[in-house]
Amino acid sequence: MTDHESTLTTRHGDLLPDWVVADSRPGYEGVIVPVSRLIEFAFLLRDKLGYDLLSSVTGVDYLPDGKMEVVYHALQTIGGAPFVFKVQVPREDPIVPSVVPVWPGADFQEREAWDLLGIRFEGHPDLRRILMWEGFEGHPLRKDWKEPYYEEDAKPYKSRWPEGHVRRAEDVAPLHDNVQYPPGFDPESWTPDGDEALYRGLRKYLEDSGSELKTDRLIVNLGPQHPSTHGVFRMVVVLDGETIVDLKPVFGYLHRNHEKIGERCTWIQNMPFTDRLDYISSMSNNFGYALAVEKLMGIKPPERAEYIRVMMAELTRIVSHLVAVGFLLNDLGAFFTPVLYALEERELILDIFEAVSGSRMMCNYFRFGGVARDLPEGVLERVRDLVENRLPRKIDEIDRYLTKNEIVRTRCEGVGVLTAERAIALSATGPVLRASGVPYDLRRADPYSIYDRFEFDVAVRYHGDIYDRYLIRLDEIRQSIRILKQVLRDIPEGPVISGKPQWQVRVPTGESYGRVEGPKGELGFYVVSNGKPNPWRYHVRAPSFINLHTLAEMARGGKVADVVVILGSIDIVLGEVDR
Amino acid sequence: MNGMGVLKGLAVTFRHFIDTYLEDFKAGKKRYFTEEGIRQRASIEAKGIFSIQYPEEKLPVPEEFRYIPFLVYDEGENGERALRCTSCGICAKVCPPQCIWIVRTNDPVTGKPVPAPAEFYIDVDICMNCGYCAEYCPFDAIKMDHNYEIASYDRFKEHIFDLNKLSKPASYYAKIRPANFARETAEREAKAAKKAAP
Numbered sequence A: 001m002t003d004h005e006s007t008l009t010t011r012h013g014d015l016l017p018d019w020v021v022a023d024s025r026p027g028y029e030g031v032i033v034p035v036s037r038l039i040e041f042a043f044l045l046r047d048k049l050g051y052d053l054l055s056s057v058t059g060v061d062y063l064p065d066g067k068m069e070v071v072y073h074a075l076q077t078i079g080g081a082p083f084v085f086k087v088q089v090p091r092e093d094p095i096v097p098s099v100v101p102v103w104p105g106a107d108f109q110e111r112e113a114w115d116l117l118g119i120r121f122e123g124h125p126d127l128r129r130i131l132m133w134e135g136f137e138g139h140p141l142r143k144d145w146k147e148p149y150y151e152e153d154a155k156p157y158k159s160r161w162p163e164g165h166v167r168r169a170e171d172v173a174p175l176h177d178n179v180q181y182p183p184g185f186d187p188e189s190w191t192p193d194g195d196e197a198l199y200r201g202l203r204k205y206l207e208d209s210g211s212e213l214k215t216d217r218l219i220v221n222l223g224p225q226h227p228s229t230h231g232v233f234r235m236v237v238v239l240d241g242e243t244i245v246d247l248k249p250v251f252g253y254l255h256r257n258h259e260k261i262g263e264r265c266t267w268i269q270n271m272p273f274t275d276r277l278d279y280i281s282s283m284s285n286n287f288g289y290a291l292a293v294e295k296l297m298g299i300k301p302p303e304r305a306e307y308i309r310v311m312m313a314e315l316t317r318i319v320s321h322l323v324a325v326g327f328l329l330n331d332l333g334a335f336f337t338p339v340l341y342a343l344e345e346r347e348l349i350l351d352i353f354e355a356v357s358g359s360r361m362m363c364n365y366f367r368f369g370g371v372a373r374d375l376p377e378g379v380l381e382r383v384r385d386l387v388e389n390r391l392p393r394k395i396d397e398i399d400r401y402l403t404k405n406e407i408v409r410t411r412c413e414g415v416g417v418l419t420a421e422r423a424i425a426l427s428a429t430g431p432v433l434r435a436s437g438v439p440y441d442l443r444r445a446d447p448y449s450i451y452d453r454f455e456f457d458v459a460v461r462y463h464g465d466i467y468d469r470y471l472i473r474l475d476e477i478r479q480s481i482r483i484l485k486q487v488l489r490d491i492p493e494g495p496v497i498s499g500k501p502q503w504q505v506r507v508p509t510g511e512s513y514g515r516v517e518g519p520k521g522e523l524g525f526y527v528v529s530n531g532k533p534n535p536w537r538y539h540v541r542a543p544s545f546i547n548l549h550t551l552a553e554m555a556r557g558g559k560v561a562d563v564v565v566i567l568g569s570i571d572i573v574l575g576e577v578d579r
Numbered sequence B: 001m002n003g004m005g006v007l008k009g010l011a012v013t014f015r016h017f018i019d020t021y022l023e024d025f026k027a028g029k030k031r032y033f034t035e036e037g038i039r040q041r042a043s044i045e046a047k048g049i050f051s052i053q054y055p056e057e058k059l060p061v062p063e064e065f066r067y068i069p070f071l072v073y074d075e076g077e078n079g080e081r082a083l084r085c086t087s088c089g090i091c092a093k094v095c096p097p098q099c100i101w102i103v104r105t106n107d108p109v110t111g112k113p114v115p116a117p118a119e120f121y122i123d124v125d126i127c128m129n130c131g132y133c134a135e136y137c138p139f140d141a142i143k144m145d146h147n148y149e150i151a152s153y154d155r156f157k158e159h160i161f162d163l164n165k166l167s168k169p170a171s172y173y174a175k176i177r178p179a180n181f182a183r184e185t186a187e188r189e190a191k192a193a194k195k196a197a198p
Helices: A002-011 A035-048 A104-117 A193-207 A258-264 A268-274 A282-297 A303-332 A337-357 A379-402 A406-412 A420-425 A466-490 A543-547 A549-555 A560-570 A574-578 B004-031 B035-041 B090-094 B132-136 B170-176 B178-196
Strands: A053-062 A067-075 A083-090 A095-097 A120-122 A217-222 A234-240 A243-250 A510-518 A521-529 A537-541 B067-075 B081-083 B100-106 B113-123 B142-145 B167-169
Touching: A035 A083, A035 A095, A053 A104, A053 A521, A053 A537, A067 A521, A083 A095, A104 A120, A104 A543, A104 A549, A193 A217, A193 A234, A193 A243, A217 A560, A234 A560, A243 A549, A243 A560, A258 A268, A258 A537, A268 A282, A268 B132, A282 A303, A282 A510, A282 A521, A303 A337, A303 A379, A303 A406, A303 A466, A303 A560, A337 A379, A379 A466, A379 B004, A406 A466, A406 A560, A406 B004, A420 A549, A466 A560, A521 A543, A543 A549, A543 A574, A549 A560, B004 B035, B067 B113, B067 B170, B081 B167, B090 B100, B090 B132, B132 B142, B167 B170, B170 B178
Parallel strands: A095 A120, B067 B167
Antiparallel strands: A053 A067, A067 A083, A217 A234, A234 A243, A510 A521, A521 A537, B067 B081, B067 B142, B100 B113
């Protein structure tokens, strides 16, 4: 950790101003910037040092020190490790200048930090709650906030053993009585302030339509209960006829405070919860979390485990992209035939996951320092059959079936365009970024695990429209098949976990940021340990959450029927967006 | 020519449609409601119709499949049950949603703990089937089941499994997970042999 820190500071040592100091706490990296000069530093980082994409913004509540810290991870789209910088403010009434003017992609993440930690970002254009409901009292990720079913600060709970007299959670807090309302609050006669503010913000469009025809502009809610939104997701749209003037996404309906659950759990207990983020690609989620914790623990998995991990991650990518392509066609109105063709292949891959991990979707297969168990007999042959024979044939079939279809092309080409500059500014990653002509793929840009050993191309397309976002997913499936062939060729024999499997791991003090190129984009896990059996802070940089920044950008000026397809082309999973 | 893309796409769907009947014709009656037919339709060579007619047909589950834990007991010669569980509590401590409750037995005379559970509960509404309890149990006493059809009419009465409902014989475990059972038995015997040798 210390040599990582020194490389970072020496890399830009002479370019960094003298008012930033290296973070000298043991196990920490990056620099600490004074709050008053944060914006100045952000501009310097973006314009002089080329950190054009702000990957992650989050807060950490250091309750014992009375401090609130905001942690930023910025990266260069030409590749390399992220640059970490932090600001520290007093815990009571923390105010930090917003970096939205520098990196517009900080928008949702700053709102999230406000919502969950109560950090006020001065100058943020729209600082409303984002994940919790609008009337919610308090900021749940603060260390002194306690949930309704609160039992203890950390698992394992003492009530379970050795005197474990069983009871249900709802016996303690009956179902109608498990929500904390502020005093004098009546849910029946209440309009949320946040919703009011949202509509007020959009009302400016209603006043001047500027058109010769005296047309009325309308505010329309698409969702939250809408079959096209891939879950419970709401888009508030201002319409001028059929044209979209502006759009605001509203989400958080599936919020369960994954990060608070993560802080209550022990390190290993958290692994199965990561499955439930992006439930289409649980193996990738496991991968990112395992990498973050392994970095802290300073362990490396054995060779065979590395190969198995890559194999699972690439199979997951194929599954996720197949589902994305299939449901994109559903959104276009090709009702369920393409989806079901895609799901056939997915089922075969899920059979493999089930044989290996015991579960089709909630795999929980990765452990710190390896994987849970070796591949059972016959699995490698099955994967080989799939990868060598069936999958390439089926991908070609999907290609033949859809790519040249005139209806698909008319609906997708030139619709929902996102330029490279805007994609970077809005912190988009994954296929959304690459379809806009930015060849940024973590597997190449900052290789993790053993990706530096494989031959593959970073798929990139240049138009940034829906059609390219569709094509790039097919390209990436083909590249994944290429990687899988190399994995199957090279996979060695040997152990699959370093050391003995442990049900309680010791994680040294410090912070770490593990990131993988998930199917939806850069999936990052920021963890802070204080040496206890539970993480002090556990944060997920969820790619589809952050990619949603681009939705309004792509939808503006388009037709209302296209917004459904545009949303489909971003490929969100609400389990991950809402966390 | 405009429209060729649509037509070529339709050729793909038509092919799928035909395939189902071709496969039916080739395989005859054994394609449906037979083990062979199910295996064929779930295999990598599958063509045409792909789905399984649940509940008349069921996909075979792989050995590692995990669903709700159970407690393993060894059967004595006279049919008495010897639970392997020593109530050490590792499963309750590693359980992510904390759905396991154990009451340890105390010796009525000395008051010291005895290695056997007095009570053992799993709230199956909370269990997330992660399999940690089975993975980290040092005594091979708790294992994941294969039976996924446990729907019931009354969740208040029936969804907290007690010792009686959780206990299943080692022979059942050997049946659902033959490879794991064989490996674990061999390991235990090797350990015992090592212990017996001076």
